[in-house]
Amino acid sequence: MKVNLKRNWHTKLLYSYFPIFLLTISILIFLSFLIVNELSRNETQKADMISTRYIVDTLERSLGDIELRLLEDIGANKTYSRFLEAGQGQLSSQFIYDAASGLGRMLDQQDMIQSIYLYRMSDSQILTPRGMMRLEDFQDRAYIEQALKDRENLGWNLPREYKERSFDVSSQVISMNKWLPLPWGGEGLLVITIRMYAVERQIDNMTNEKLSVLQVRDKSDNLIYTAHQMDPSAGEILNRVSADKLGLVFESGIQSGQLYSWVSLVSYVWIGIGLLTIVGAVAGLVYITRRNTRPIQLIMNRIQALQPRAEEDEVAPSVKDELALIDRALEHLIAQTVDYEKQHHENLLIHRRQLLVDLMEGERMDSFRQRLRHLQPLEERFMEPKSVAVLIAEMNGDDLSTNQNILKIALMNVVEELAQNETQFGGWAEWFGNRRLIVVIASDEKEGLDRELLMDLAKQMHMWIAEHFRLRFTFGIGRTVSGWEEITRSYASADAGLQHRLTLGKDAIVLSEQLPDRIELQxxxxxxxxxxxxxxxxxxxxxxxxxxxxxxxxxxxxxxxxxxxxxxxxxxxxxxxxxxxxxxxxxxxxxxxxxxxxxxxxxxxxxxxxxxxxxxxxxxxxxxxxxxxxxETKSHRAMINELRIYIEEHFDDPDLSLKHLSDRFQISGKYASYLFKEEFEMKFVDFLVKLRVEKACRLLSASDMAVQDIALQVGYANAISFGRVFKRIMGVTPGDYRKQSGKQGEQ
CATH class of the missing domain: 1.20.272 (Zinc Finger, Delta Prime; domain 3)
Structure with a gap:
């Protein structure tokens, strides 16, 4: 009988697919626009960050080069050392003229420098490229007074107004100062001022006024300069970069209207592509649904042909949906097939397992061969083996749970396939409980089961399972016997071998012949x-x-x-x-x-x-x-004595600390601190510094070692921290102490 499909089948199929199709395409186009938009913004922000970092690095490098070159010139020229060491009236006019001319030449070599001058602390005299003048006549004396108050501030300062004489026109500069002579200082001050105008021009040259926005602010967020004198609100700020050496913050971004102009063009292209895709998809959908009508008609004809005529006459008028009829027929067929296969497979597994259990226990041997032929666990040529051996694979650790049947079946199949890869072997594997996997290895040759081959096979199984299933087994290899009737002996010897896994299980494999002759415990x-x-x-x-x-x-x-x-x-x-x-x-x-x-x-x-x-x-x-x-509980006094001796022997260790002592003597840091205050009436740190400074004094007086070497020898990582601590304790620097000690020795 031929079933005529309704004329609206094709239309109904189109209407079923079309809403989902349109919704999917619309979402994809919208997501594409969002993704392109976000990617564009991220890439713009990254490019702007790279550009801003380049500007900051260029400025810091330019100012650093100026600072380094001037310091090298000042340090190499003995004229300025004489100027700082001399007193008032000790230098000739020609000397002052030469020194000022030298500063002028340095000034001419650097376009960005506004001025360079030296301040002599002994008589408050200032040397500039114009000559010498007193501090009270110098218009930049406020900066010098501030530098004298804050000696630790040696970096670049914020922009300020600068002029040397009262009749000069002031200009904005950034300044920095260094104490001379290097490195300790103490005789004078070098002040370098950079024209802010030159810095601003350098920033303008590195920014695009049509695309970029760049603002310079101080640490308090006060606006200092905007590139190209642009309106700060003319763009969107994307990045902030701190220039620690300059004490400034650079904010950068893109001007309004420039960030997404090209993104819109890309978006229009995507929309056009999306529309073309929709048109093409609609045409393809119509063609595919029309072509799929013919197979559905053939399927319906076959289903109707398989149904009984009485059922056909009963069902045909009531069937409104062809797919429902197909679905009902397929569901019925699949359910029957699955039930049959499941039942057959379960029965087969149960009977195979029971057959192996009976074989290992030596029971029901009269019907064994008949059941073996029926279940076919081995190939035909291994049904009557000339030699056979039992391998027991026992899990290490926790047992497999009862709901892991799929994993058990997979392991059984793997073991059987590995055994069958050896052409002279047949393999049969079954689970005994949730822990043991019994493997029967059969050969159709009398001497076919060589012990070395069995060892190699067990190693392959162990390595493969460990690598792919992350499970570890120990294998017991039973004795090789001549047929099914003696297989219980092989099983018993393999089981006995697994009782000696710790002492015999090298490489997770135990051979039955390794078992000791006597097994009673002494x-x-x-x-x-x-x-x-x-x-x-x-x-x-x-x-x-x-x-x-x-x-x-x-x-x-x-x-x-x-x-x-x-x-x-x-x-x-x-x-x-x-x-x-x-x-x-x-x-x-x-x-x-x-x-x-x-x-x-x-x-x-x-x-x-x-x-x-x-x-x-x-x-x-x-x-x-x-x-x-x-x-070995130690007394209070003994602990104090041990602490003191240990510190006196190891005070030159840079890592010596309360935590080190607490770990060394198994006491808390607070308790160690308490012991020091009680016994020595000083803190641990003060006691440690006292020992280090005393040794440093002896070395400074009695040797010619460099200060850096002495610092390392008494437990300091560098000469700077050592000099700071030494001056705080002794009141003078290590170099001055050595000079004083030398003079006393000469006297």
Whole structure:
């Protein structure tokens, strides 16, 4: 029977898709506009930041070059050193003329410099390119007086008005001063002034008046200068860059109307592309829906042909929607298929697992071969193997949960495929519980299961699972037997091997032939070892560490089972708890049930004997430290004496501090400070400085070592901090102290 679709099917399909299509396209166009807009703003801000940083770096570099060149010229010319050292009336007019001319030449070499002058502290005389004058006649004396008050201010100052003489026209400058002679100063002051006009012109040359806005402000946010004398409100500020050397803040941005002009053009292009896309998509949608009508008609015809005629006559008049009919038919078919496959798969897995369980336990062997043929867990040629061996893969750590069936099936498939990659092997894997994966390896050759091949196969399985599933297993390889009837022996030997994982499980694999001939625990031997260990621990010597190493060596040599090892370690912990657990509050906390429970859990989860020894040793070290501290509590006076001796021996260590002492002597910083005030009637810092300065005085008087070397030798990182501390204590600089000591020696 042929089903005629309604004539409006094509229209209905179009109406179903079209609203979603239009909404999606509209959102994409709008998001594209927003993204382009935001990207443009971010890139503009980045470009403006780079430009502003370049301007700031250029200004700082220009002023730094001027400062460095002038300082080199002043320092290299002995004329200015003589000027600073001389008193009033000691220099000739020719000398003053030459010195002033030298300043004039420096002034002519730098276009940005407004003036250079030297101030001599001994008689308040000022040397300028015009000559000498007294401080009271100098129009810039306010700046000099401020510099004398604030000696630490050696950087560039904010713009100010400057003139030398009363009849000069004032101009805006920025200034900086340096104390001479370098580096300590004390005889005079060098003042350099830069024309603000030159700075402004340099800023204007580096900015585009048609695009950029740049404002210069001081740290208090007061406006100092706007590039090209533009209106500050003419643009949007995007970035702020601080010029720390100049004490200024540069604000920059883009003029209004310039930021998004090109963005609009790009947006119009996107809108045009979007409209063209919509037109093309509509045409494609119409074509696709028209073409899809024919397959739907064919599907409907097939569904109707498969239905019984009585059901067809009943359903045909009531079916208003062809897709609903198709959906109902497919849903019914899929449900039946899924139910059947699920049931079949579950039954197959259950029967295969039960078959392997019976095989390992040696039960129901009369019907074993018939069930084996029916379930087909192995290839046909391995159904009657000439040699067979059992591998048991046991998880390290927590078991897999019952809801992780997919992971279990994946592991089974991986193990079987790895075994079948070896052409002479057949592999069959099943889970026993949530922890053990049993793998049967079969060969159709009598000598096919070589032990080396089995070892390599187990290593491949272990590495593959660890790499891809992040799970770790220990593999026990059972003995190779000649057929299904003897496979229980192989399973038993593999299971026994896993009981010796800690001592035999090298590389997470245990071979059954590695098992010891005698497996009974030598209780007396190990109990004596435990008693010897506790005795050595009580004597507070290092013998307990040797005893612990010997105990773990014995574990490995005797190849005792994992359960016996953990039982002996539990007995050791109990003996230590009875012996030391009540001696102090700290030891009580070490033997608290919560700590011991966590320790047992860590020991239980570790996979190697070395790992168990490491965990136990870390815990024993902490117990030993607390036990020793109980036996060796130091008196108050002894602690003070040790502190004093330690500081006198290590005062030249730059890292010596209260925190260092508290870590070294296991006391708090506050307690160490208290001990100093009580015993020496001074703070720790003062005591330390006193020792360092005393040694520095001896070195300055008795040696020719450089001040920098002396600073390092007495515990200071550099000569500047050393000189500051030395002058505060002794009242003079290290150099002056050395001179005074030299004069006293000559007298």
């Amino acid at each position: 209780s007396y031997k190990y109990l004596q070892m435990l008693a010897d260990f506790v005795r050595e621990f009580r004597l507070t010597g290092d013998g307990w560490r040797t005893q612990l190493d010997q105990m773990f060596v014995a574990f490995s040599e005797d190849q005792i089972t994992d359960n016996d090892i953990r039982m002996l370690l539990q007995a050791l912990i109990q003996m230590l708890s009875r012996e030391f657990g009540e001696l102090s509050e700290r030891l009580q906390s070490q033997f608290a049930e919560e700590i011991l429970t966590r320790l047992r859990s860590d020991i239980q989860q570790v996979e190697t004997l070395e790992g168990i020894q490491e965990i136990l040793q870390e815990w024993l070290k902490e117990v030993y430290r607390n036990y020793v501290s109980v036996n």
